[in-house]
Amino acid sequence: MLEKLIEIGKRYTDEVEIYQINSFSSGVSFENGILKDIDSSIQSGISLRIIKDGKLGFSYTKNLLDPEGLVKNAVDSLKGDIRVEFSFPERRELKVLNTYDPEIENLTNTKMVEEGQRISEILSQATNTQINVGVVKSVSEIRIINSKGVDYSTKNSSYMCYAAAMYPGSYSSISRIIVDKKFKEFSKEDFEYITFLYNNSKKEVKAKSGRMKVMFLPTTMYVLIWRLIYGTNGKNVYERTTPLIDKIGTQIFDSSITIYNDPFNDSLPGARAFDDEGVESRVLPIVENGVLKNFYYDLYYGSKMGIGSTGNGYKVSDWGGEIIRVRPTPALEHLYMKPGDKDFHEMIRLIDKGIIIAQALGAHSGNIPNGDFSIGLSPGLYVENGEIVGHVKDAMVAGNIYEVMKKVVAIENKNYVGNMGVFPSTIFEDVSVAIRE
Incomplete structure (x- = not known):
């Protein structure tokens, strides 16, 4: 037929x-x-x-x-x-x-x-x-x-x-x-994992605002990754709405950060040998040792830029819409971040004073094209002297990924599935945290 x-x-x-x-x-x-x-x-x-x-x-x-x-x-x-x-x-x-x-x-x-x-x-x-x-x-x-x-x-x-x-x-x-x-x-x-984090953070505690260490769990790394996805999207490169124009080959993050798109990893669901336009898939480094390596394109925007598709043309349907109604657009559907060398509990012990972000509210807010974010914590786990002492209410974390992601303290030695990809927990330092006192 x-x-x-x-x-x-x-x-x-x-x-x-x-x-x-x-x-x-x-x-x-x-x-x-x-x-x-x-x-x-x-x-x-x-x-x-x-x-x-x-x-x-x-x-x-x-x-x-x-x-x-x-x-x-x-x-x-x-x-x-x-x-x-x-x-x-x-x-x-x-x-x-x-x-x-x-x-x-x-x-x-x-x-x-x-x-x-x-x-x-x-x-x-x-x-x-x-x-x-x-x-x-x-x-x-x-x-x-x-x-x-x-x-x-x-x-x-x-x-x-x-x-x-x-x-x-x-x-x-x-x-x-x-x-x-x-x-x-x-x-x-x-x-x-769930029992440890929940039981140790049951108590509501008071804490002061300031700049401190912040750990993003695999479930909240998407807050940062979303901005990178936007910044490296071929559509936004073509329309010149990303701050990463002319930044290929330059250091944008800490050298410990490597982020890549791997559609061939068939140990997890959804691996693809071709995209939704019939273009052959490829492993595409996005950031390698902190250096911006590639933007990603579908056929339309790849041709506009004179470089062709990178095999990233996908029908992306938001909010459960029907795929057949959607036209292909540049998308990173198989995103991974390279793990580090610290186990999860060892990472917590590295936090003298700080916050663990377990869930985020308002990840869509802030100037996404510019890399800005401002999120409510739902919850924010408060850490003192390497131990979780409770959770804070009415707290916010804000920053810009092109500043925050240059200040890595530690990266977990294992990846977990989260929104928008597969990531390890990551600690950044000197991040702005506002807590209602």
Whole structure:
């Protein structure tokens, strides 16, 4: 059917690209140890892009009942006059990745409910507080075919489990996320991490504002990484809205920081040999030993800059929207930070006075293009003389990543999944902390 759509498209246009997705997810959630929801969702459909006379057209459908109508809708969209300077890619031999574990198909809702209940009971007994848990499995299949000979497909399996110990009377929590390509038990280490941080920070304490050491956990490193993602996005480079223009090859962070995009790491879900435009993936260093190495591009902005795509064109859907409605844009979907040499407890002992940021509020605020951030702590764990003494309320941390990330004290020796990537806990010094007294 897709081959037929290509042939129809070629009658009307110069180049044709089809993106097809079929995905299924199923999940359970617990609130305060009680099963709250069992949910499932299916997403499928086709996106069509065409190039004719140097202009780009787009259309999509959930059901390919009228192939000719889909093509004509894309042709009609050419009136939008989106001029492009690229062609769709030709076929290449791709890296073979292990992205699917058939065991995921045998994971039942009953098993996920049992795991959620087990986690809730263990953490509830260990912390004596409300425990919220979510467990989700998903399988997705993507196929990309174009008129230049590309015909790639991938099947991905994913398992995710999230657990949070809630502070009484608030939405603040200590949490951990685990992911795999198949079912994976919440481990002894995961339980101990949540229990240690929560139990040692139960007490609300008073502290004074000032400049001090601040540790970002893997769950909050995204506050900083978000600004770097913006700053190195090819769209923003082209539009000159990033302060990193002309900074390739210069030191922007501490020499201990290395951040890279690795779509080939198939030990975790979501590895990709090609992006959502059929461009071959590659490992892309973003920052290496503190030095800015690369910006990242899709076909559109790569051609605008005269350097081509870096294999980072993805359909990124915010807030659970449908992928087929979205056009590719530059995206870092497989971001990692190189671990350091300190274990977690050793890192805490390095803090004479400071804050551990377990959750952040308002990460979207501040001048993101400039690298600024200003976040509420939800919670902020207060540390004195290398020990967690409690948590502070009504506290904020603010700064600029191009200043803060030059002052690294220590980086954890292990990575964990967080928002926007896989990161170690990291301590920075001389960071501004404001606490209501």
